[in-house]
Amino acid sequence: MYGEDVLKGDWRRRKVVPEVDAERDLVVEDVESGFCGAVVGFELGAVVLEDRHGKRRNFPLSPAAFLLDGKPVTLRKPQVKAPPQRKITASGSVAVANQKAQVAKASRIWVEGIHDAALVERIWGDDLRVEGVVVEPLDGIDDLHQAVREFGPRADRRLGVLVDHLVPGSKESRIVAAVTDANVLVTGHPYIDIWQAVKPARVGIREWPVIPPGRPWKEGICAALGVREPADMWRRILGSVSSYKDVETPLINSMERLIDFVTV
Numbered sequence: 001m002y003g004e005d006v007l008k009g010d011w012r013r014r015k016v017v018p019e020v021d022a023e024r025d026l027v028v029e030d031v032e033s034g035f036c037g038a039v040v041g042f043e044l045g046a047v048v049l050e051d052r053h054g055k056r057r058n059f060p061l062s063p064a065a066f067l068l069d070g071k072p073v074t075l076r077k078p079q080v081k082a083p084p085q086r087k088i089t090a091s092g093s094v095a096v097a098n099q100k101a102q103v104a105k106a107s108r109i110w111v112e113g114i115h116d117a118a119l120v121e122r123i124w125g126d127d128l129r130v131e132g133v134v135v136e137p138l139d140g141i142d143d144l145h146q147a148v149r150e151f152g153p154r155a156d157r158r159l160g161v162l163v164d165h166l167v168p169g170s171k172e173s174r175i176v177a178a179v180t181d182a183n184v185l186v187t188g189h190p191y192i193d194i195w196q197a198v199k200p201a202r203v204g205i206r207e208w209p210v211i212p213p214g215r216p217w218k219e220g221i222c223a224a225l226g227v228r229e230p231a232d233m234w235r236r237i238l239g240s241v242s243s244y245k246d247v248e249t250p251l252i253n254s255m256e257r258l259i260d261f262v263t264v
């Protein structure tokens with residue numbers, strides 16, 4: 001008479017009402033009032049619906065309070081997606097995503113030694129690889145004029161040179177004055193060595209010691225700071241540098257000029 005057992009099956013299981021993001025223009029119906037409209041925004045935690053006549057009403061985001069395509073849903077306010085953050089290189093420029101490896105261009109940047117090259121790589125390496133520009137260390141600049149002539153700079157083969165201690169009246173300034181090729185840019189910083197272009201606070205010292213003339217500068221620095229070998233001091237210096245913020249402004253300006261010059 002009564003058919004199958006009414007208690008048969010999992011009758012106690014609650015029906016799950018799906019949650020749906022209340023995206024703009026989503027059309028839903030309020031279960032209680034029957035008001036049907038599109039989502040146009042939110043006010044004081046309530047969703048604002050607008051019907052086809054332009055009338056607007058606010059409804060709280062209560063569980064199972066709306067119908068979507070005739071089925072109960074719980075509306076929720078969509079999460080605001082944060083804009084993707086740009087990756088910044090150590091030089092402060094915006095990193096180029098998905099950049100293929102570049103074939104090295106004919107143009108070059110020369111620096112005085114391997115320490116200079118390592119510091120430039122630490123800060124500007126990403127930028128230079130994108131541009132396909134190679135940095136080459138020299139063994140000093142005493143023969144710079146001859147080296148430039150052998151390089152053979154031209155409009156499509158430019159040369160940038162970074163020089164230490166480039167100040168008026170110095171030996172370096174006299175050497176640089178002999179280089180007059182329009183396809184060569186020689187610039188530099190006022191520090192005796194590239195070590196000194198690193199901010200002393202980054203190395204854990206108050207200021208760079210003053211070394212009397214006539215004494216090898218790096219050896220004097222090591223002695224003043226109680227470091228046995230220049231190699232140990234250099235590892236300490238390079239390890240303290242992670243971006244352009246760790247070096248002095250004259251070095252930053254000089255390198256930016258050189259990069260611009262050789263990538264024209």
